[in-house]
Amino acid sequence: MASPSYARIYAVVRRIPRGRVATYGQVARLAGLSNAARQVGYALHALRGPTALPWHRVINSAGRISLSPAAGGLEQRFRLLAEGVVVGANGRVSLRRYQWRPARKRFP
DNA sequence: GCGGTGACGGTCG
């Protein structure tokens, strides 16, 4: 990770509980960043390769897997299903049921 | 330094 922003982003992603999901924008806000949803996607993309980070728990605000199947969307779907998150054939996930809702929003 | 780009998001038709 080259920037402190990435570190913050990764720290938030790491807190997403198993079986729950968070949106890119949500991660950005929780990381104390602003209008940085796009950066979150970039930070995750920068991981490339095996990682302990639960990157698959991050989806877009529409409640869908944003990553193309070939680029990893398939794996993401697979991982989510493995932890009990229902994913529709079109990559659809019910935010209503699975979105992570931390007790406190943002950190001081 | 500049312009294109994208694992985004909100709005509008």
Add this chain to the structure above:
DNA sequence: CCGACCGCCACCG
């Protein structure tokens, strides 16, 4: 429920 547009902003060639 789409798709088109636009605002955003760090990366990369």
